[in-house]
Amino acid sequence: MKIVVCVKQVPATTAEKRYTSDFRLDRASAESVINPLDEYAIEQALRLQEAGAVESVAYLSMGPEQTAEALRRALAMGGDEAYLVTDGGLGGADLWATARVLAAALDKLAPDVALMGMASDDAKGSLVPGAVAAIRGLPLLSYGSELRLEDSVARIRRLNATGYDIIEAPLPVVASVTDQVGEPRYASLKGIMAAKRKPLETWSLADLGISADELHGAALTRVVEVRPPEPKAPTERIEGIPPEEAASRIADWLAARKLI
Amino acid sequence: MSEVFFLAEFAGTPARSAQELATGAAKLAREAGGQAVGLAYGEGAADGAAALGTWGAARVIVLGDSNAPVITHAAAAASAIRDGGLALLAPATPNGRDLAAAMVGLLGVPAFGPVRAVRFEDGRLRAEASTLQGTSVTISEPSDGAPGPAVVLALAGTFTPEESSGTASVETAETAETAETAPADGGRLAAPRIVESHAEGKAAVNLEEAQVIVAGGRGVGSSDGFAQLQQLADALGGAVGASRAAADAGWVPYQLQIGQTGKVDLRRHSAPGGYADSGECGGHQQGPGCPHWRVRRPVRGWRPVCDRPQVDR
């Protein structure tokens, strides 16, 4: 049994983010990290490996060359090997191009489970798992708060409005997990040292048999304008009066705007 | 092809998102000289489909009326929109995202979102999104020659439901799933199935659907504190939401967690009408620009989201 965890490198939450002149996220100047929600997917995969349900855990990322750092960090948490798809033709890749490329790389790696985080921290689309599953014609098990593997089926536990469902599909599958799978581990010093010796392979688009033409210049979408948000209306403060009075002032304010 | 499609989720009755998107699709279709066409799925979809005419749908295609995982309906949805169209509006909910994503994968169409506004300018679709933690607004469009329909993930509140006297014609997708048919079928996009369902408590007000959220965090201190927030939520006609810390502490079930579990994510600006916040420490859950209004009460001992009580609009 083999899991490939898809890991995106994103600017750190605290990093100052901005767009480049061609309306792309400036990835080069911001401190980058493993997408925080992908750490949960890594944790889930490593727990399955420790429990003996999985033999190998590999990582896959598509990104500029610096993304190798994120993959080394993932390898420091555990797992066996990593693959980076990097290609000048992929700058500005949109959802469709990203899903297409990840699907091709996953076809090549042929894991039993392609495991993803539930969303990226930068674009927040939560669309890659469903798009990759559709391209590969595999079942999608999304938003799992736990992933279990048995014989030839995968099961996720997924919250619903009143409790949870257990959802099942035959392997191979594409799955995504939430932050409920358990706190991700920190890399130990030993893990960091060991990661340096683990295999990290780099693939270009040609290695995946994809031509730049096929990718429509990496995107079916384009950003035509970036502007600052509208200024916020001035804040109205209600203070220095008894709570009851303040509450009724707030209620009146909301009612006047038909918000309640 | 000038259809503006929209995903219409049912849970007995049409979800709030279905009403919003029907209204939005009808508005866009009027701008473009086309029709609003609903793709209905979920329990009650077959019986309730015609009612979408009330919010402006001209036509509704029923994808299935079982509560099977939404991805089960991907093949039927793809064949319904395969001939093109201007746009497919999808709710920025977990189910909406999964089905929208499958359309992009199956049909190779552009995707936008999560957006807070969408319009046509000179016949071109323009999607407006708030990005980088609300510090910028981007306008995007399909690139030249991209096939349609463009998939647009719309945040809750992007459109306001407007009722009319319209009626919708209803048809059933050829490959529609019914409650009786088994979902998995080797010939189609292999589908997962629900094998067990566990109820853990009474149905909470669906956070995804709530127009007003009263949110609490660690500062609320106890489940009793959350009972008070519930009273306020009831009075405002809204739902209680909680931070991860409050859910971890067991004061509320995880179903009420705002944030990263896929229910509601204010970080993604899935803007409800209002958001009252008490005792949440200033995490990154609250993205600027998400709510139309906020009432906040700072907490002692935790880094508050603001330095004093305030009402923003």
Ligand SMILES: Cc1cc2nc3c(=O)[nH]c(=O)nc-3n(C[C@H](O)[C@H](O)[C@H](O)COP(=O)(O)OP(=O)(O)OC[C@H]3O[C@@H](n4cnc5c(N)ncnc54)[C@H](O)[C@@H]3O)c2cc1C
């Ligand atoms: C601010 C901003 C807005 C954007 N808006 C759009 C838009 O409207 N339409 C559009 O088509 N594109 C958009 N993009 C481009 C988008 O970043 C890429 O399409 C991206 O690779 C996939 O989308 P996502 O980040 O939303 O991933 P999500 O679908 O949120 O990611 C879910 C999971 O997929 C996996 N994954 C995602 N990307 C990668 C990767 N590169 N390598 C490995 N695993 C990955 C991870 O496991 C991740 O947790 C935007 C980018 C930015 C920065």
Ligand SMILES: Nc1ncnc2c1ncn2[C@@H]1O[C@H](COP(=O)(O)O)[C@@H](O)[C@H]1O
């Ligand atoms: N040189 C590159 N090689 C591979 N992927 C890239 C490259 N540059 C950007 N990407 C990816 O393309 C997507 C969009 O990137 P960007 O246009 O930088 O926002 C992200 O997933 C990036 O990681």
